Amino acid sequence: MLRVASRSRLLAGSTSSLRIRVPHRGVLSQAANKRLDELATRHEELSKKVQAGHDANAMRELHGLDDVLERRRALAAATSELDDLRELLDDADADIRAEAERELDNVKATVEALETALKAKLAPGDATDASNSCLVEIRAAAGGDEASVFAKDLLGMYEKYCQAKGWRWTMHDVRRTEFGGVASAMAEVTGEGCYAALRFESGVHRVQRVPATETQGRVHTSTVTVAVLPEAEEVDIQLNPDELEINVCRASGPGGQGVNTTDSAVQIQHKPTGMIVRCMDSRSQQKNKEQAMKVLRSRLLEIKIAEEHAKYAAERKAQVGTGERNERIRTYNFSQNRVTDHRIDLTLYNLPTFIEGEIEEVVSSLLANDLKERLAALE
Numbered sequence: 001m002l003r004v005a006s007r008s009r010l011l012a013g014s015t016s017s018l019r020i021r022v023p024h025r026g027v028l029s030q031a032a033n034k035r036l037d038e039l040a041t042r043h044e045e046l047s048k049k050v051q052a053g054h055d056a057n058a059m060r061e062l063h064g065l066d067d068v069l070e071r072r073r074a075l076a077a078a079t080s081e082l083d084d085l086r087e088l089l090d091d092a093d094a095d096i097r098a099e100a101e102r103e104l105d106n107v108k109a110t111v112e113a114l115e116t117a118l119k120a121k122l123a124p125g126d127a128t129d130a131s132n133s134c135l136v137e138i139r140a141a142a143g144g145d146e147a148s149v150f151a152k153d154l155l156g157m158y159e160k161y162c163q164a165k166g167w168r169w170t171m172h173d174v175r176r177t178e179f180g181g182v183a184s185a186m187a188e189v190t191g192e193g194c195y196a197a198l199r200f201e202s203g204v205h206r207v208q209r210v211p212a213t214e215t216q217g218r219v220h221t222s223t224v225t226v227a228v229l230p231e232a233e234e235v236d237i238q239l240n241p242d243e244l245e246i247n248v249c250r251a252s253g254p255g256g257q258g259v260n261t262t263d264s265a266v267q268i269q270h271k272p273t274g275m276i277v278r279c280m281d282s283r284s285q286q287k288n289k290e291q292a293m294k295v296l297r298s299r300l301l302e303i304k305i306a307e308e309h310a311k312y313a314a315e316r317k318a319q320v321g322t323g324e325r326n327e328r329i330r331t332y333n334f335s336q337n338r339v340t341d342h343r344i345d346l347t348l349y350n351l352p353t354f355i356e357g358e359i360e361e362v363v364s365s366l367l368a369n370d371l372k373e374r375l376a377a378l379e
Contacts, residue, residue: 028075028115028118028119032118032119032122035122036068036069036072036122039065039068039069039122040069042061042065043062043065043066043069046058046061046062046065047062050062067121068118068121068122071114071117071118071121072118074114075111075114075115075118078107078110078111078114079111081107082104082107082108082111085100085103085104085107086100086104088100089101089104119375120371120375131194131195131196131230131231132190132191132192132193132194132195133188133189133190133194133195133230133231134188134189134194134195134198134199134228134229134230134231134298135186135187135188135189135228135229135231135294135295135298136158136186136187136188136189136198136201136226136227136228137184137185137186137226137227137228137229138151138154138155138158138182138184138185138186138187138224138225138226139151139183139184139224139225140177140181140182140183140184140222140224141204141222141223141224141225142221142222142223143207143220143221143222143223144222145177145179145181145211145213146207146209146211146213146220146222147181147222147223147224148177148179148181148182148183149179149180149181149211149212150181150205150207150222150224150332151181151182151183151184151185151224152180152181152182153207153355154205154224154226155182155185155187156355156357157354157355157356157357157359158187158198158201158357159187159357160356160357161357161358161359161360162189162191162194163357164357164358165191165194165197166191167189167190167191167192167194168188168189168190168191169187169188169189170187170188170189170190171185171186171187172185172186172187172188172279172291173185173186173278173279173280173291174186186295188231195228195230195231196367197363197367198228198363199228199230200329200343200363200366200367200370201226201228202226202227202228202329203225203226203328203329203330204223204224204225204328204329205223205224205225205226205328205329205330205332206221206222206223206328206330206331206332207221207222207223207224207331207332207334208220208221208331208332208333208334208335209332209333209334209335210334210335219335223328229295229298229299229301229302230298230301230302231294231297231298239270239293239296239297239300243270243271243272244268244269244270244271245268245269245271246266246267246268246269246289247266247267247268247269248264248265248266248267248285249265249267264280264283264284264285264288265278265279265280265285265288266278266279266280266285266288266289266292267292268289268292268293268296270296270300273300273303275296275299275300277292277295277296277299278292279291279292279295328342329341329342329343330342330362332351332354332355333351334351336349337349337350337351337352338351339351339354339362341362341365341366343366343369344365344366344369346362346365348361348362
């Protein structure tokens with residue numbers, strides 16, 4: 001193999017090389033290089049912080065930045081080699097020119113692959129995109145009893161999808177209606193990449209179908225809201241006990257029927273935000289309190305992520321909205337056997353299998369569209 005003395009390769013491995021512009025024309029945009037410089041500065045700050053003492057948050061962030069900056073060094077080295085090969089195409093020695101031509105395409109492919117991987121890492125995104133644990137909250141909205149029946153359908157759809165992916169699905173705090181539907185439910189999902197895959201399910205889901213109780217065959221439109229929250233660790237969100245108001249009461253079910261005879265239900269109010277979380281799934285007051293604290297941390301983390309993300313890209317956090325019928329991210333039309341995701345204008349005609357949990361095509365399309373939009377922010 002032709003061995004080329006690369007100018008930029010002399011810089012590889014040095015701390016200052018983190019700030020070197022990749023010399024190849026058109027590889028990275030000015031915005032991307034600016035973002036890399038910001039990350040290099042942040043890397044230095046975190047390194048000093050970690051050296052000064054144990055900091056779990058700083059160590060976790062530093063580990064992620066190590067990967068990004070290592071990719072930058074690799075791209076700089078490959079780009080420098082590509083530039084040198086191009087210079088050798090004009091070399092007086094025919095053998096050297098021929099060898100350079102043979103290597104050029106391979107090095108070009110390497111540069112393109114490294115560039116794509118680095119851009120994907122740089123693209124502005126939520127800090128918890130890689131979270132392996134999340135909470136899925138489903139609530140019946142507009143449409144009365146039919147909305148609660150559809151909420152039950154969605155709950156089953158997500159459970160089957162998660163099981164097919166090999167993720168653990170744990171139900172919490174299911175509130176059922178007297179007609180067999182679900183008024184609200186909270187499930188915990190654990191597994192590699194679960195939050196990244198499910199986060200775009202947040203929003204208003206609209207169903208159009210003839211309810212089982214409809215005697216004249218009329219199509220009804222109902223909605224269900226879904227919220228997917230990254231599960232927050234205590235190191236992510238630290239709660240001040242003085243800012244919490246915790247109340248316990250006796251849990252109750254539909255129609256006032258007692259679930260148990262002890263004061264096990266827990267309600268926690270976060271005073272600074274006014275946010276209220278209730279949990280009565282377990283007969284243990286302590287377990288309900290722990291679950292309520294977990295949900296509260298996740299919701300506060302969601303707010304924190306939205307605030308941080310606004311610095312780098314247009315607002316992207318999915319909004320649940322009010323649940324009105326004209327607000328929707330996806331429509332499920334049973335008479336037409338149709339599922340339409342309105343955000344990416346994707347329509348599938350496989351509603352029976354879709355509602356049974358076969359939603360991967362939509363999930364993958366949403367992830368691909370999101371990456372495309374985030375990469376555009378770097379141009």
